[in-house]
Amino acid sequence: MHKLYKIISYFLIPLIKINTFIRILNKKEDKIRYKERFGFTNLQKPLGKELIWIHASSVGEFKSSDFLINNFFNNYNILITTTTKTAADYAIKNYGDKIIHQYAPYDIIFWINKFLDFWQPKLVIWIESDLWPNTIVRLRERKITSVFLNARISPKSFNKWKYFSSYYKFITRTFFAIYAQSQNDLKRIESLTNNEVKYLGNLKLTNKLRILPNSSTSTNINIMLASTHHNEEELIMPYIENISKKYPLINFFITPRHPERSEIIFDLLKSKKLNVGLHSRIKKNSKNQFLIIDSFGKMDEFYNKSDIVILGGSFTNNGGHNPIEAAVANCAIITGPHIFNWQNLYEDMIKKNCCLMIKNLKELEHNIINLIEDKSQISKLKQSALSFSESVFFDEDKLLSVIKSKLEYNA
Numbered sequence: 001m002h003k004l005y006k007i008i009s010y011f012l013i014p015l016i017k018i019n020t021f022i023r024i025l026n027k028k029e030d031k032i033r034y035k036e037r038f039g040f041t042n043l044q045k046p047l048g049k050e051l052i053w054i055h056a057s058s059v060g061e062f063k064s065s066d067f068l069i070n071n072f073f074n075n076y077n078i079l080i081t082t083t084t085k086t087a088a089d090y091a092i093k094n095y096g097d098k099i100i101h102q103y104a105p106y107d108i109i110f111w112i113n114k115f116l117d118f119w120q121p122k123l124v125i126w127i128e129s130d131l132w133p134n135t136i137v138r139l140r141e142r143k144i145t146s147v148f149l150n151a152r153i154s155p156k157s158f159n160k161w162k163y164f165s166s167y168y169k170f171i172t173r174t175f176f177a178i179y180a181q182s183q184n185d186l187k188r189i190e191s192l193t194n195n196e197v198k199y200l201g202n203l204k205l206t207n208k209l210r211i212l213p214n215s216s217t218s219t220n221i222n223i224m225l226a227s228t229h230h231n232e233e234e235l236i237m238p239y240i241e242n243i244s245k246k247y248p249l250i251n252f253f254i255t256p257r258h259p260e261r262s263e264i265i266f267d268l269l270k271s272k273k274l275n276v277g278l279h280s281r282i283k284k285n286s287k288n289q290f291l292i293i294d295s296f297g298k299m300d301e302f303y304n305k306s307d308i309v310i311l312g313g314s315f316t317n318n319g320g321h322n323p324i325e326a327a328v329a330n331c332a333i334i335t336g337p338h339i340f341n342w343q344n345l346y347e348d349m350i351k352k353n354c355c356l357m358i359k360n361l362k363e364l365e366h367n368i369i370n371l372i373e374d375k376s377q378i379s380k381l382k383q384s385a386l387s388f389s390e391s392v393f394f395d396e397d398k399l400l401s402v403i404k405s406k407l408e409y410n411a
Contacts, residue, residue, distance in 0.1 A: 002170060006134060016108070033088075034103075037103050037105060037106050037111075038105060038114075039115040041115075041118060045118065045119065049077045050076055050077070050122040051079055053119060053123070053124045054080050054125045055081045055104060055126050056080060056081075056087070058084050060341075061150075063204065064127055064128070064204050080099045081101075083104050105135075107134045109138065116138065116142060123147070123403070124139055126175070127149050127150050128149075129151070129157070131172075136172075140174040145406055146176065147402075147406075148172065149399075150180075150203035151178050151179060152180065152181045152182070154343070158188045158192075161192055168192040172193045172195050173195070177196075178193070178197045179200050179399070180197050181202045182344035186199045201391075201394035205393050205394055220250060221247075221307045221308065221378070222253065222305055223251070223252050223306065223307065223310065223368070224253040224254075224302055224306035224331070225252065226321070227257040228254065228257060229313050229318050230261065230316075232315050232316050233256075233265050236315060236364070239361050243368055247372055250289070251290075251291070253293060253305070255299055256294075259294050262293075263278075275288050275289045275290060276288055276289070277290070279293045299325065300329070307331065308368065309331040310335075315337075316338065319342070320341050320342050323342065323345065326385070327386060330383075332356075332371065334355065334357075335357050336357070336364075337358070348388070348392075353380075354381070354388040
């Protein structure tokens with residue numbers, strides 16, 4: 001199977017080159033650094049320290065590597081490879097003094113060899129699902145220690161890999177350890193590989209910022225619309241307006257994903273004759289039923305004040321937002337159906353009754369009213385979400401111990 005893959009990849013070289021130049025014309029590829037995709041580099045390899053190569057295809061995967069970079073950059077040179085220009089720009093802007101960045105070479109043997117000959121990594125850390133057979137098998141052939149972190153496989157991909165499970169086994173033999181990003185991923189990957197697969201939590205949840213659990217003593221219910229996106233307020237507000245009129249003592253906090261949209265949201269609510277204020281202009285003892293949080297850095301504060309959190313980005317096609325921050329703050333969580341950015345996490349939460357996922361906005365109104373009428377349901381959701389949050393944070397210490405011992409063993 002792998003021989004066939006290698007042959008096909010060679011025949012694809014002309015198409016890969018043509019596609020690269022099309023991407024350059026469309027400004028999707030870096031016109032100055034595009035040769036890095038073919039294994040070349042204009043960089044000089046730093047001397048004096050051994051090198052760890054972390055492959056993180058896109059911005060999301062790169063953010064997952066934060067704690068690895070911060071733990072190893074003092075003692076090792078850190079090479080980060082990405083495939084997108086956006087991820088490259090993010091890496092250089094935020095970590096330029098700690099890392100070396102290069103675009104990952106295409107999965108063609110002689111381009112990979114050129115890349116590996118130059119960088120000669122001591123350890124390779126592969127993040128998430130971007131498996132490249134030629135590259136990964138070449139690491140094994142060169143006896144380069146490799147680990148697969150935050151491994152995931154979507155149900156759709158899993159159904160395809162089932163027909164090629166022997167090849168999946170062949171590829172993943174390279175890794176001395178595989179850590180799945182969810183229990184669902186663990187089960188799927190375990191059924192495809194002979195490797196032991198472990199679960200240490202989600203690598204995207206390594207920043208253990210512990211928001212103090214909700215300590216509000218108010219008898220009124222506070223509802224937060226968190227990280228809402230463009231047009232989302234217009235969709236949601238008719239139903240929230242109905243609730244606000246039926247329950248006038250309930251307070252609503254709106255924290256838009258982009259605070260610069262706050263004035264637009266303010267005007268929208270004003271046009272509906274709702275009692276609304278902007279947090280930056282709030283006067284002492286003012287009593288606005290709706291409060292728009294129009295500055296950065298306030299999310300934790302208002303999670304802490306909220307009983308129910310409606311997570312935005314999930315009612316429009318933006319993929320939803322991380323529910324764990326709200327869970328840690330002891331909030332009852334409601335999400336819309338568009339949650340593909342955090343699919344695995346939500347799958348686990350919904351299965352364990354740790355949040356409510358609603359299919360349409362009428363259902364949103366119905367569920368909120370049910371919670372208001374039966375506060376014990378709010379308490380149950382809060383407690384189950386809080387308990388769940390404690391189980392999903394990535395065990396940084398355990399992983400660091402494994403990696404450090406492997407580095408020392410191979411010294």
